[in-house]
Amino acid sequence: MSTRESVHRAEEMLERIEIVRGDITQEHVDAIVNAANAALLPGGGVCGAIHRAAGPELAEECRQLGGCAPGDAKLTRGYRLPARYVIHTVGPLWRGGTHGEDETLASCYRRTLEVAHAHGIRTLAFPSISTGAYGFPVERACRIALRELLAGLQRFPDIERIRIVCFDQHTYDCYCQAYQELAHQQSGTTP
Numbered sequence: 001m002s003t004r005e006s007v008h009r010a011e012e013m014l015e016r017i018e019i020v021r022g023d024i025t026q027e028h029v030d031a032i033v034n035a036a037n038a039a040l041l042p043g044g045g046v047c048g049a050i051h052r053a054a055g056p057e058l059a060e061e062c063r064q065l066g067g068c069a070p071g072d073a074k075l076t077r078g079y080r081l082p083a084r085y086v087i088h089t090v091g092p093l094w095r096g097g098t099h100g101e102d103e104t105l106a107s108c109y110r111r112t113l114e115v116a117h118a119h120g121i122r123t124l125a126f127p128s129i130s131t132g133a134y135g136f137p138v139e140r141a142c143r144i145a146l147r148e149l150l151a152g153l154q155r156f157p158d159i160e161r162i163r164i165v166c167f168d169q170h171t172y173d174c175y176c177q178a179y180q181e182l183a184h185q186q187s188g189t190t191p
Contacts, residue, residue: 013153014183017146017162021172024165025053027125031085032078033112035129038090039067040074045132046167050086054079058086071107073115085121087112091130094137102144105130109148117156125163128171138171142178150182 024032024046035046040062042051051058057079065088068074073089089112092104108129116124129145130136149162166172 011183011186013150014179014186016153016160017149017164017179019164019166019172019175019179021166021169023049023167024125024127025049025081027163027165028082029123029125029161029163030083030121031075031087031116031119031124032081032083033073033124033126033129034086034088035127035132035134036068036088036090038070040065040088043133046127050081054081054086062088071104071111073108073111075115075119083125085119087115087121087124089129091134092136094130094135097140101130101136102140105136105141105144106148109145110152113149113152113156113159116159120158122158122160123163124159124161125165127165127167128175131171132167138174139178142171142175143181146175146178146182150186 034050037043042048042059058076061076065074068088068090070090070092073087076086078084078086089108091108092101094101128138128141131138131141153159164175166175
């Protein structure tokens with residue numbers, strides 16, 4: 001594949017990523033991604049909102065999974081959510097960036113896409129993993145997320161669309177800026 005073909009392919013992959021501001025529990029996709037805790041039990045933030053919207057059956061199924069290690073991902077049904085499935089992934093707790101946080105966060109995105117691919121999931125909605133209560137700096141997290149999502153779309157062409165659903169304006173702005181930077185990198189232009 002020529003450099004030009006490679007750039008064109010990367011640009012096509014980027015077009016399959018959409019950044020929106022909203023409520024992930026309202027997304028009409030095959031699966032939404034839960035920024036879960038290691039016990040996979042209802043918590044605060046995105047995790048709590050997903051569990052409340054899905055109903056108590058979600059927590060019951062999660063209890064049977066035996067938890068989830070940071071950087072890994074597990075699948076459940078979506079119950080009362082518009083999404084058929086929930087993919088739970090456990091992001092890193094920010095401890096200054098010197099304890100493997102970047103790699104653990106990258107693994108969350110990789111493993112989630114692997115689980116999605118294995119279950120025939122074609123559309124997904126992601127929150128900004130680890131940037132809430134876990135304290136990961138959003139400016140750093142969004143670059144890791146977009147890099148891994150782009151690589152995942154190249155690995156799994158059957159995944160048709162990824163939406164990144166940002167809860168607040170600051171997170172949305174950071175993702176939009178990082179997206180523009182990545183688009184310029186892929187096209188070989190400067191912003």
